[in-house]
Amino acid sequence: MTSLVSVDAVVLAPALAPVLGVVLVLVGDAVRPGRSRWALPLAGVVLVAGALVALRGSLGSELEPLRTLCLPAPDGACLWTAGPRTSTLQAAVLLASAAALALLHDGRAGRRDTAVTATLLLASATGGVAVAAARDLGSWLVALELATVPVVALVALRGTRSAAHGALSLLVTSLASFALLVLGAALWLTATADATFSSEAVAAAWADPDRRRVLVLAVTLLVAGLGFKLSLVPFHAWTPQAYAAADLGTTLFLAAASKVSAVAALLVVVSALVGAAPGPAVAVLLGLPAVASLLLGTVVALRQDDPVRLLAWSTIAQAGWVVVPLTAVSATGLRAAAAYVVTYAAATTVALAVVARTGARTLAGTRGLLRRDPLAGGALGLALLVLAGLPPGVIGLVVKVLALSAPVAAGVWPVAAAGVVAVVLGLAVYLRWVAVLLARPEPADGPGEEAGDTAHGRSTRVVVVAGTVVLVLVSALPQLLVGGLS
């Protein structure tokens, strides 16, 4: 007996990279405490490197996923299984974390707690990467909480009164959802008698009425627990508070990296149900929150005047969109959800980076941005159109088409109908902002107004440019994104 499990460091690299980053930062901080200006750049480099490794994986094939941490021969199950979709999601998590770091770097130049920030963020990214590849209950739970807990601390770290309040909201919701997740995991184990997310076990459980009941309850609790991370209505209440309270970098992390990892976790659960559990049950469990998110998110976003809060409510609506294809419980639905969340994450990253760059606290603060600052204005406009799903943000439209095609194929009409309504309301939300961007800048809107935590730094600019390039590229060739998720 050589070892308990096989370990392939190259396959694990996307998760190991941030871990390495954590170690380096902690060691560095221990050597020269308080003088860790390099911590954030270092973390960024590590994250991008990890993302590149992960991207390599997304070129692979679905039939031969990257596997490691496999048990010896008779069992043969692998605790880490990363197909192309998983790899792409991991890359998205890492890149979004890097973007968040960039904003934090610009936003808190001169702060002393950069090492802590970097550590927390890297830890959370590790969790996000790991949860995507986890295929058993234990790793899944651990990775998920590793992704969640540091974020609470990150929000609280800002130290203001509202940050504390937001962190408290986030905390209590996350605690409750953690309890639900554990309970759900226990019920899952009870129902399927298997600690992995395997469709065979689910199919077996579904065949027995008693176990089916427990399984449905388990899925309910798991969806509820993940719904919190995804900001699905009704698990969304913390979102606007935490978004508005945190640093913009943290907000970006919450909005992008955290959402991608949550979706990755959800995909792990749902992919076990595909083909095993009949659609309608799961369709209702996922469909109700999805529809509620779509409608409530857009409707409330329509009345927001703070860009960050608007984006928070838009996140809630977009979370609904991510879940829409999952209601079909089909392989195409999984792909559509992944494509949607990646697109959403990219667009939101760009939008928040631009908000950080301008420091606007109200929509009016971005008035005429397209003329004052064509780069930022154009990037924001494109990102909003992607979120709205209108060309020239073609990718936004493509992923909406993908998202709707799953429920249409499965005949989940109420969800499709809600999607139609949400598209239109969403247009109202985002075009309202785009109209402000297009407007003639008022003379009063001088640069002097740009107070607050403006981040005119170079790294924010890099984020904006890189994000825009990604959006333009995948808009022109949607295959680049969608192909990596099959």
Next chain:
Amino acid sequence: MTPWLLVLPTVLAAGLGVAVRRDDRWAGALAVTGTGVTLLLALVAWISQSGTVVGHLPSLPLGDLEVPLTLATDPVRLAVAAVVALVATAVQAYSTWYLAADDRYGQFAATVSLFTAAMLLVVVSSDLVLTVVGWEVMGWCSYLLIGHWSRRPAARRAALKAFLVTRVADIGFVLGLVGLAAGARSTDLGAVVRAWDRPTACIDAAVVSGSSLGDALGACGAPDATLRAVLLVLVVIGVLGKSAQVPFQDWLADAMEGPTPASALIHAATMVAAGTVVLAGLFPLLADSPSARWVLGLAASVTMLLAAVLAFAQSDLKRMLAWSTVSQVAIMLGAVAAAPDGAGPDAGLLHLWSHALFKSLLFLAVGWAAVAAGGTAATALRGSAAAAPVLRAAFLVGFLSLAGVPLVVGGVSKEHVLATAWDGAVAGDGPGIVVLVVLVLTSAVTAAYSTRGYLVLTAHVRQRPTAGGVTPAASAVLWVLTVLVVFGGLVLLTGTFAVGEVSLLWLLLTVLVVGLGVAVALRGGFDRDPAEVLARRLTPHADRGLGVDAVYRRLVARPVVRLARVVAFLDTEVVDAYVRGTAVATRAAGWTGVRLHRGERPSAGVGLVLAAVVVLGLVGVLAWS
């Protein structure tokens, strides 16, 4: 010679006329040339051609509907085309003088050319679509011509009224023709007639061989007679509108607001007469459909007499001529309606032919006289024929013809109409008897107002009106027309119009009736206006067309505008309300959502989570256990 050649010159003249409209001389020359060439071509064809010549355009690819766009000429059509071209040439030549001072003469000349082209198209059309084309273009041109002096509110209103009234009637016309074409799956006139014609020979043979009529109809594939009657009635409605017959009669008198040459054209040879041409084309179907014949016959009869009476009582001589047109067109339509199956529509067409000659003469002459006298009212025109010798001759011949005195062209044609009506009355399957009776009455009234017109125009007055710079062209036009009116009856010798013999008895009857009318008119002596003597109290009502205009307004215009207001209101307040309602509802929902989340209490999130879990769990477990 392809029939398209008849239409082309005037179309070209119209097109080029728009281009050269600034230069009066060019415009005039072009217009006269266009119609003149057409006249020549028509005459040459009429003389040289014996049978039917068909001209094609590439047919329209329309799937299951065949639209061959055929034109056809035969001697009758060529005769009518010739007279149309003649009148148009006369009008064009005349208006070079009449409208010499007008700043929009060029437009006028081009419009007249287009108008002529449209009428020629209707005349030679052998395709229902082309008929509609000519028909509608004429309507539009009438709008432009009547409203030529658009600075005058009365002219604007008259133009609007003319177009709208005829267009409303055209609803029937278009639907009728569309229905006929739909039955035949073709718009070719021949195909339509074949498709809708009653296969009489087949039915008779079947009935003789012992089957019932119903079976015979079925066996022979006879078209639906009821539908055919409905369609023909629809077409007749359109014709009634364009020809200003009851109940659409009122627009034509108002149309006198247009320049006199335009009136001459509209009244004499084109628009109002076009209905006769169209119905003549559909005659084989019409003859088989008693209901359509009755509708047409009754409307024509009522119009004939009513218009004649109104004509007599008009205080304005130009309007008198207008009403006389209405009456005369009714005679043509009456002839078509009354003609029995064997007779054919040629009596009506012959009357069209002669009416074109004498009515254009009268209008052009009155136009000259009005220029000389400075107005068209009977009092103003009194004695104005003295302005020029040609006027005296023109009025004499014209009114004789209008009255239907034998030997002049109008008399010749009217006798044939009488004879046809008699045949129809004898055959007994149509409105022949009604038409006959009313026609006789109308003849008397017509003679009376013709006498009145002549008396008024040629009365002795102290001050002789001056001729007023008439160009030789204009007076030559009048002379030519006068001569043609006198000798036009000789057209019968060509054998173009297939009409029966007229016995001496009819001649005698006509003379008697006309004499009666003249005698009545002369009751007040030679120096007084007969209308003042006989119809003083009727005159104010007649001048207003018996107030039919108000009826139109009350029955059609006002309800439609009211309906339009209601619809406009509904459009913004009901149809659009759901749109605005959605916006309001969305905003309200957003407001509610914001209110619900205003507190941002940490505990609220937890509560929501628990509640949702309970609900979802219950739903899931209960639904799928």
Next chain:
Amino acid sequence: MVVSLLLALPAAVGLWLVSGGRALPVRPARLLAASTAGLTLALAVLVAVTRPGVDRAWLPELGVRWSFGVDGISVPLVLLTALMGVVVTAHAWVEVPRGGTPATFLGCLLLVEAGALATFTARDAVLFLVAFEVVLVPMWVLIGRYGDARDPRARTEAAQRFVLYTAVGSTTMLVGILLLVLSAGTADLRELAGGAGAALAPGTQLAVAALLVAGLAVKVPVFPLHTWLPPAHTTAPTAGSVLLAAVLLKMGTYGLVRLPVATVPDGFGRLAPVLAVAGAVGIVWGGLVCLVERDLKRLVAYSSVAHMGFVVLALASGSQTGLQAALYANIAHGVVSALLFVLVGGLKHRWGSVDLTVRRPALRETSPRLGFVLLLGLAGSLGLPGLAGFWGELLAIYAAWRPADDRPGAVLLSCAVVAAVGAALAAAYALRVAGLVWSGDRPDPESPATPDTVGVERWVLGGLSALVVLLGVAPMLLLSVTHDAVAALGGAR
């Protein structure tokens, strides 16, 4: 290759004008835009003659291909769109609305053109949808930014209403397309029209047809989904109105022909009576509103509703004649309404408003050329023979009178009668406008005369007028182009 160039040229120049070249001064910008539009027109003619195609993989996961090409149905629309591109960019010499930089304005025009061209050439259902959406944002900018300068609020509202209302339609259509594509297993419009769609179960066909018709009816617009159109037209700048009427509305009818009519004929057949009634009501409804409408631009917009009613009615009839009539009326309305909007836009530019209740010197007296064109446009609008509008409307009435065998004859017959009444209403409102604007008294010497049309505007109006007449006197030009494709559609039934 040529097709790609046809789409890429206006798109690329348009994108550059709204991004990199936004600061370009008006002279070079409009020269660039106009020459691009001219080149596009040349390419469109080339495409119409050679009929090339392009077909590449785009989204294999969804079976969507990057497939563009033309057939008899799309050729006239491609030409019309390219021509309107020239018209609107040339119109920049007449008037460049304020509200942003001229380059952005022109860029948006080119982007709308590119989107419309892509819509008309797309041979893939999903690609069609994407192209369909491309025009929304530039058009929204045109209305919202460059619209009527006097009323910013109305401008914003009209733009928002336009984009949201049509998005409701296009998203509904999206669901319909997805259902169609997923149940038929292909997104290729040729395959779908060639029998893949017709083979679907009746229930699916009906559902697909209902979704597609409901979605596209918004864009057409069909009564009662038309209320976005009048405000959009009223506030849009002249060039925007022209594109809206001549190009965007056509996308709706084109979509109706391409999607429900061609792919799910049985399902469409079951909906046809409803559509026919909506069309007929629209004809009369639009005509009646025009009788009392005060704003000339709104009036022309409502007349569009009436005219599109004829198109829809003809489509609903289901016969080949009906299809031909619909396609003809479609193009005819494009040309006539473009003419009227250029003209009315010019009047608004001159007068400041086009309120019909304000007494002004008659056009016939002060500016005969403008007056002539107005009269021509009105005559075309009322369906005068010899002008473009006539053939489509007459044939639409015929088609409704004699619909395809599977249509309820009585319903369509009543619709034909109503449509004929609507034609009379058209005469009434056209003459109402002529009476108020065209004819009238000589102006007071003091009242300012309306300047007559000169320069580019004159050429634009002249060209459009010539086209109106040409389409009227030579219908075979267009009918023979569409005939084969229509016959092929009929054969697929």
Next chain:
Amino acid sequence: MIHLVGPYLLAAALVGLGVAGIALRRNAVLLLVGVELVLSGGLVLLVATQAAGADRWAAGSVLPLFTITIAAAEVVVALAVVLAVFRQRGSIDLDRRSEPEDAP
């Protein structure tokens, strides 16, 4: 296989108690306690499942260990945040609204 009604009932009772605590208590620390109760219900369930019929990895025994560790970490963060909040506003009542003057 033995019937495990007792452990299941215990788990249900713990979860119910925890949920009640979460729902009714407005004090952050007491809420934490409620969460821990729900968690322990889950743990009991896991162990009971393991006892009822072991899965191949004995996850019912292993998972509780993981979970307890995570919960401990979570509580650390939670207490830190609660402390921070208490320092900021002198109360850990979860029903308090975010103060407008501090809102962004």
